[in-house]
Amino acid sequence: MTTQRIKDALKVIGTDKLKDIIIKSEKDNREYGLKFCNNGHITTTDTCVGSGCMLHIEPCKDKKTIGSFHTHPRGDPTEENPYYNAISDTDIKHSIYSNEEFHCIGVIQDEKPTIKCYLPYYGVKKDVASNFLESMSNYEKKSHEYNPTGRYDELQKLSHEKSEELGNLFTKYNTAYKKFVDASEQAAIKLRNLPNQGADFIMEL
Numbered sequence: 001m002t003t004q005r006i007k008d009a010l011k012v013i014g015t016d017k018l019k020d021i022i023i024k025s026e027k028d029n030r031e032y033g034l035k036f037c038n039n040g041h042i043t044t045t046d047t048c049v050g051s052g053c054m055l056h057i058e059p060c061k062d063k064k065t066i067g068s069f070h071t072h073p074r075g076d077p078t079e080e081n082p083y084y085n086a087i088s089d090t091d092i093k094h095s096i097y098s099n100e101e102f103h104c105i106g107v108i109q110d111e112k113p114t115i116k117c118y119l120p121y122y123g124v125k126k127d128v129a130s131n132f133l134e135s136m137s138n139y140e141k142k143s144h145e146y147n148p149t150g151r152y153d154e155l156q157k158l159s160h161e162k163s164e165e166l167g168n169l170f171t172k173y174n175t176a177y178k179k180f181v182d183a184s185e186q187a188a189i190k191l192r193n194l195p196n197q198g199a200d201f202i203m204e205l
């Protein structure tokens, strides 16, 4: 079912265009990326350009973000690059944080433009991912409730109980975040050593 969802999303861009983007990315040695949005039918955001541009890409606004696609140029061909053809730990973190249903990368593999898609939680344990998301949301909610302006001087005025409560929530969030970062790094290493770099869906163009 999710594989069909991935196929439907990629179809919105079209095979020829996907191929062009991957080839262009390799040639320019630049990253290209976009997000897939859905509110009844699938659309895409504009294409972002540059290293890590997915992190700053405009969100789907009033639509639901369902997934993303970005390229991994190989870089200097004279240098060994064991990372380019698999999902990275940054990709994993960003995808889980953005609540994506899938995450696709485009690479040149064996001379062919190839798309590899991955499904959450990318080998990160579900409880590690959800603890992170939950503790972040708990801290942010309380923090906003107790200090809507976000100003430091307002924070100083909070009662002892409230500031202690916020401190505890922050500690929980911070601990969960560290675990999540570690787990994402481990997951990325594990995936790239698997056949097809552990992709759940792979398509040669």
Ligand SMILES: [Zn+2]
Pocket (backbone or CB within 6 Å): 070, 071, 072, 087, 088, 091, 105
């Ligand atoms: Zn990436």
